[in-house]
Amino acid sequence: MLESIYLSIVVVSVSFTVTETRLFLPLREWIKRKSAFWGDLLSCGYCLCHWVAFALTAIYKPRLIDSQLSLLDYFLTALIIAWVGGFQWIILCWLMAKTGK
Secondary structure, eight states, X not given: OHHHHHHHHHHHHHHHHHHHOGGGHHHHXXXXXXXXXXXXXXXXXHXXXXXXXXXXXXXXXXXXXXXXXXHHHHHHHHHHHHHHHHHHHHHHHHHHHHHTO
């Protein structure tokens, strides 16, 4: 359980950094010129959260749900991690608005 909370923090940190910071702005613009799909993905923090959650779940294999179907377990665990990350995203956006950034 604790591993999943840590993963959700990492998911949001990576997603927020890629989609919101000036550091990745040139990359986002370049990719958007090459592909609308990938450009939109790298511009939407909530969307990217899901893909990062799927990748990290595949790598670290946390299990919040334990059933006979392990692929379903990992899929649902990734969705839960992304969902928890969504709340952290709201807090990050609120903090950024409070600081005027």
